[in-house]
Amino acid sequence: xxxxxxxxxxxxxxxxxxxxxxxDTAALADHTPSPPGRPVARLVGIAAVLALVVxxxxxxxxxxxxxxxxxxxxxxxxxxPVAGCALVPLTVPILVGRTLEEAERVAGEPCTGLVLDVxxxxxxxxxxxxxxxxxxxxxxxxxxxxxxxxxxxxxGGATSxxxxxxxxxxxxxxxLTRAQAEENLRGWCFGGNARVVEIPAGDEVxxxxxxxxxPGTPVQQGVDVIVSVTGARxxxxxxxxxxxxxxxxxxxAGGICISRGDDLTRGCDGLPPVPSPVVVFFxxxxxxxxxxxxxxxxxxxxxxxxxAVPVQQTTEPVGGHLAxxxxxxxxxxxxVTVVDxxxxxxxxxxxxxx
Amino acid sequence: MGVMRADDVELYEKYADELIRFATVLVGPxxxxxxxxxxVTRVFASPRWSSVTNRRAYLYRALYNRAANERRATQxxxxxxxxxxxxxxxxxxxxGVDVDVLVALRHLSVRQRAVVHxxxxxxxxxxxxxxxxxxxxxxxxxxxxxxxxxLQEHLS
Numbered sequence: 001x002x003x004x005x006x007x008x009x010x011x012x013x014x015x016x017x018x019x020x021x022x023x024d025t026a027a028l029a030d031h032t033p034s035p036p037g038r039p040v041a042r043l044v045g046i047a048a049v050l051a052l053v054v055x056x057x058x059x060x061x062x063x064x065x066x067x068x069x070x071x072x073x074x075x076x077x078x079x080x081p082v083a084g085c086a087l088v089p090l091t092v093p094i095l096v097g098r099t100l101e102e103a104e105r106v107a108g109e110p111c112t113g114l115v116l117d118v119x120x121x122x123x124x125x126x127x128x129x130x131x132x133x134x135x136x137x138x139x140x141x142x143x144x145x146x147x148x149x150x151x152x153x154x155x156g157g158a159t160s161x162x163x164x165x166x167x168x169x170x171x172x173x174x175x176l177t178r179a180q181a182e183e184n185l186r187g188w189c190f191g192g193n194a195r196v197v198e199i200p201a202g203d204e205v206x207x208x209x210x211x212x213x214x215p216g217t218p219v220q221q222g223v224d225v226i227v228s229v230t231g232a233r234x235x236x237x238x239x240x241x242x243x244x245x246x247x248x249x250x251x252x253a254g255g256i257c258i259s260r261g262d263d264l265t266r267g268c269d270g271l272p273p274v275p276s277p278v279v280v281f282f283x284x285x286x287x288x289x290x291x292x293x294x295x296x297x298x299x300x301x302x303x304x305x306x307x308a309v310p311v312q313q314t315t316e317p318v319g320g321h322l323a324x325x326x327x328x329x330x331x332x333x334x335x336v337t338v339v340d341x342x343x344x345x346x347x348x349x350x351x352x353x354x
Numbered sequence: 355m356g357v358m359r360a361d362d363v364e365l366y367e368k369y370a371d372e373l374i375r376f377a378t379v380l381v382g383p384x385x386x387x388x389x390x391x392x393x394v395t396r397v398f399a400s401p402r403w404s405s406v407t408n409r410r411a412y413l414y415r416a417l418y419n420r421a422a423n424e425r426r427a428t429q430x431x432x433x434x435x436x437x438x439x440x441x442x443x444x445x446x447x448x449x450g451v452d453v454d455v456l457v458a459l460r461h462l463s464v465r466q467r468a469v470v471h472x473x474x475x476x477x478x479x480x481x482x483x484x485x486x487x488x489x490x491x492x493x494x495x496x497x498x499x500x501x502x503x504x505l506q507e508h509l510s
Contacts, residue, residue: 004502007509008474012379014455016475019378020387022370025363028398031391100422101463120423127419151423 090141095133103130113144121150172215178206178229194225212310226310294322298338305332362398379471380421381428393420422464432460458508466501
């Protein structure tokens with residue numbers, strides 16, 4: 001290793017010995033910075049790459065004993081079809097949140113060969129990271145297509161380009177203030193995939209009471225992250241039981257509470273047993289609201305079009321049963337599954353009517 | 355850029371030589387001057403510049419960020435320089451840079467170049483390199499190991 005260290009130091013010496021003289025301050029004062037993006041320069045660059053490809057091919061044919069020297073490292077996009085690569089539509093990968101190098105690696109994977117059109121964009125996000133892309137991840141495209149990526153312009157050293165993550169392990173956000181939780185989400189550059197929802201509730205407004213995915217879960221860009229923050233208490237709906245008794249549903253911190261009649265002062269008792277292991281209701285103040293009642297000892301899982309929906313559930317029986325609440329986007333096929341403590345499915349409701 | 359502030363002039367004159375060396379390692383000799391001019395003029399014009407405390411570190415970081423953003427153009431230019439140096443060393447500008455050095459440089463990523471420079475030129479320990487580039491220690495160790503493998507292959 002010592003010999004290598006010496007080689008590397010000599011390498012740096014030889015390189016820096018060739019450094020030009022630093023421009024003087026007069027040159028600095030006269031200099032106009034190149035604009036971000038530099039489309040003309042990019043066109044010139046593209047032309048240069050094409051020329052290099054042609055020249056390189058000629059040179060390689062002339063000097064086959066030195067293939068690695070003459071070949072440009074950033075070859076033009078591969079021409080498709082390529083042997084061994086299926087001619088199928090490609091799904092645009094998630095590039096937002098990656099560094100440019102990572103994005104180029106993903107885009108250049110075998111049988112993909114997507115061409116990145118890199119543009120700079122002023123941004124408060126960490127410089128050097130991909131802050132936008134067109135088309136969006138998940139769109140269909142073809143091998144060799146061009147993807148526009150917007151790179152956060154290096155506007156300062158106060159922000160850290162190390163904080164923009166393609167994947168993170170979900171920390172425990174419960175108990176943080178809303179501002180602290182939002183700061184976390186911004187730091188990861190999760191953008192539109194991270195939502196803070198306000199649930200009407202408890203004594204202290206503006207605290208995180210729930211999160212999805214759970215702490216410790218590995219999550220990647222593109223995954224929905226939902227953080228529930230306490231808001232003002234409110235009744236979210238009402239329903240009538242089999243005996244004609246009317247009940248209101250009130251959200252409180254950490255879950256929901258069934259209150260009796262018009263008594264909304266924490267009167268969460270007096271409900272008769274639920275005739276089924278689970279009842280589900282939709283509606284209320286918001287079109288996405290879903291709540292229900294559940295026999296004690298059971299857990300409810302809700303899916304919409306096969307994707308899990310975060311559900312809050314009381315842990316202690318209230319009025320002889322548990323209650324649950326979730327936000328289910330409009331449309332789609334909703335499935336509710338009830339499991340017992342061992343994980344065995346007790347009941348499954350497919351395509352729950354809304 | 356127009357009129358420069360007196361303290362910016364003083365700061366630039368103080369660090370210009372080491373910054374041009376760092377820029378040379380990042381993008382090669384022929385692109386170093388442009389990189390330095392572009393970066394410094396942007397930094398001095400930035401409204402955030404006045405609030406920066408460690409200005410030397412900020413300039414290093416800004417050079418690195420800009421070099422990373424210009425990586426593709428740099429790679430293309432280095433490829434041309436390698437070709438020119440291999441075929442007609444006499445016309446390489448600036449003179450004196452050897453083709454094997456350029457080839458080795460071309461095989462390093464911008465981050466690896468920065469790590470190697472800070473580690474071997476400034477003799478910074480890995481944690482200090484991590485702080486200087488604002489990356490994790492693990493990243494520095496990984497990039498340094500990768501750079502050593504690449505350089506061993508191309509310098510031996």
